[in-house]
Amino acid sequence: MSPAPLPELDPAFFDAAQTARAWPFEEARKLVKRLEKSGKGEALFETGYGPSGLPHIGTFGEVARTTMVRTAFRLLTRDEIPTRLICFSDDLDGMRKIPDTVPSKEAMEPHLQKPLTSVPDPWTNEFTSFGDHNNAMLRRFLDTFGFDYEFASATDYYKSGKFDAVLLRAAERYDDIMKVMLPTLGAERQATYSPFLPISPISGRVLYVPMKEVNAKDGTITFADEDGGDTTLPVTGGNVKLQWKPDFGMRWAALGVDFEMFGKDHQTNQVLYDRICAILGGTPPEHYVYELFLDSEGQKISKSKGNGLTIDEWLTYASTESLGLYMFQKPRVAKRLHFDVIPRQVDDYYAHVAAYQTQDVAARLENPAFHVHYGDVPNPEVPLSFALLLNLVATANAQETKVLWGFISRYIPGASAASHPELDKLAGYAVRYFNDKVKPLKTYRAATEQERAALQDLHDRLAAHEGSIDAEELQNLVYEIGKTHQFEPLRDWFKAIYQVLLGEDQGPRFGSFIALFGVAETRALIAEALAGKLLKTA
Template sequence: MSADATAIAPSDLLEAAKVSKAWPFEEARKIVERVEKRGEADPVVLFETGYGPSGLPHIGTFGEVARTTMVRRAFEVLMPGVRTRLLCFSDDMDGMRKIPDNVPDRAFLEPYLHMPLTAVPNPFGGNYESFGHHNNAMLRRFLDTFGFEYEFASATDYYKSGRFDTILKRVAERYDAIMAIMLPSLGPERRATYSPFLPISPKTGRVLYVPMKKVNAADATITFDDEDGEETTIPVTGGHVKLQWKPDFGARWAALGVDFEMFGKDHGPNMGIYDRICQALGGQPPEHFVYELFLDEKGEKISKSKGNGLTIDEWLTYAPTESLALYMFQRPRQAKKLYFDVIPRAVDEYYQLLAAYPRQDWKERLGNPVWHIHGGNPPAIELPVSFALLLNLVSASHAHDKGVLWGFISRHVPGVTPENHPELDRLAGYAIRYFDDFVKPTKVFRAPDAVEAAALAALSEKLGSLDAQADGETIQNALLDVARGIERYQDHTKKSPEGGPGVSVAFFQMIYQVLLGQERGPRFGSFVALYGIDNTRELIRRALAGEDLSKD
């Protein structure tokens, strides 16, 4: 079932979109202005994303497509009826400048350094024509799984089929103008040998970084010395050359008429160069969006060749794709860590936003990330149990299969079953895998000191006085009552409802450290309601008896 996305008149939806502060709408409004200035009778708006298949696709690659799709959908609301396309362009004719760290056999690839990626043998096995074809297939596999609407384009195909011939001839014709743009951005050494054309050696098949001896615009050829020193002349058309990466950006925009492309902050300093080359070749530069880069757990930029950070498949082992899309939506101009410990929060935030959506007005809906994640039609799902609580339940119960978790869930939320709540069942499986791989190895239980032991004993006694079916709020209040009576856990900067001191977070940190071997977690009252009062009291008994809580 989906939230009713049709409960607003198209004209009202358009007016709400025109003033929405969500970043996809802000970007889409720039494209609307661009299209209106062109004044075409039947415009087609081209969105593009670029991919360098020098390594396996990582989440940053996915994020670029997801974010571009969000802008595309926002544009379609602002200009209904205007046709749009999303082209995912792979620069797979690039030479392999270094061997990626994450290939099975580095020595196998050494003879193919500087060969176009689609001419390098595939080291991963399977029926793929080349390294580049394999990596392209990995990208398409995920984009298809997620349901993106896109067209895939290969630089090798475009160069070899002649689709870039016209623009390559124009580069030859305007060679001096392009060199005038490029040379000031280069150091003295590079400037002496630079050319926007990279010939593919007819003898070795490698991509050559060599100076041009002659550029003949009349017959669209270039002359250079091949690797063996022999002077060689080849046409710039038909896949005999490719362009250096900066001219390639501008030339591709001009050749294809790209209207929107986003890229990472590392491209930001070169954006003006791309634009000027596009203009020199007779094109109009697209609208840009520069996003911040993702970082690994050490704060270093993630890299396809290093294989650091998360892969697409790794995230999807532990969480639904929608949580990944949410992480891409949030704060795109802010550098963010992209590692396993960000997953649980992203999962719970996604479902919280999804639950809020039906209760929001349309202004709020258009600012809600789930509208953008689901292209304006998010499903109606409200989880009775959060992912964080599921993780704690796995921790306390030592569950190895979903059946154990469902025993607790069904008692806590009568009538909820795996059959009528498949989304929760899916999360239960994710929680078990995530706990086993990332939480369990880091758990460190500690013994309580005398004050803590007394506090836990008092807590157990208080829990024993409650109804077995007490809800999370009732249990949480009981926990607070216990803490307020212990001087160590009184926080005089806060006030209790009765006017006395509030409760220090140290009380709940102690509970998590002693009972669950963790530093923190969700509201402990909610956890007790799910896990059961008797089970929680048994956990406390075992901790006070000095038993090993890390074992079943």
């Protein structure tokens, strides 16, 4: 999922991009204007990562969305301006609490408040520190999705001197930074606050202590160390790091970041980041603030509560591309991130990909598939929907995909897992999703007298269609029976079919289901439902 090979695109894409309305283009246009004004010859994108935990679904979303904007920028500029994406790890941050996932909390306790890259790796001897371990997990995570990025470590940047010039400027403009920060703090916090966090030479901990002196001429700070005595340290060379809010602005100024997006929880601090960036001689980057995810109850997702959906859980039941679609759609609207959103995203993804094949260039740039694939949209052959496969799994009681292929190969003569690998992958997702997430919640109900008569009629009249795979003809038959038995509105007839035969409130186009499942099998299913056997099974 790296940026598309833009030079291979039809030149018409570059022309159409100038008026494209999709949100990545709107954000990229701001960046084009920024570079036109500054004369800068490169666009630098950044995403941030806190390595106290492992990468998560939000990490994917932030990098994927940033890459969408980056791709749009490359199109708007005809790929003539170089772009870079830095994924920055704040690994010099002190370990404020011990993660629940470590093998031994007791072994980690002596290292509380030490920089994450000074805390031993709690799992293996493969990495030199806890921070290095989690950084490696981040890089592995991003590489899995094929993102094009440069990894940056705060520890390396602070210690190597890459931040030294701006840190010295922070010492010179200490009072200006304090004027920005102090009004945002309570009285007690104001009394001890400093944007500089020294790393104690005695304990190795990151200290939250007031400054006794900030010497701008020498570039040093003086503070009371953990033994009670005064210690003076240079602000350069990794001896000191900045508090996280000033650190945002410092990093933007030091690196010349042009674009960074972040969650709504950062929005109130954005003005602080920007002002500190300006104080330190930089120009604040273009921002994009996205909404946070909600759980199934509409509550904000919390890592500590574990009330969200992990990326591993999503990818157990659906493709990366379906997750990419979820991230693309309405980033500024709070959306539920729960298992029940997956089927719709899967089918919508394939619908967008199918539509892309017949669209003109302008429409393609508005199509989510273009942004999900960063311009390099495939054309997989997927003739069946995820929703239809889920119902097939249910009625066939399938525990593995080869059961489904018995039905699929009859519906699509000559089709096999080898000839339709994308469909086979989708069938595998359907088997897992149904058995794990749908089956435990299925609830069948008995038919009413009206529904019983209509279902019996459907059962009897299907006999004349034995062996048919004509989905449209079968769908018309279902419609006809619903009208004959005077269902008003007609959707109540289909709702009855789904609830009585499939144990769900909604389902696929039923004519397509009959064609796939089989006429004889559908008649048997109706007979079982009317005999009350499905109720007993449930």
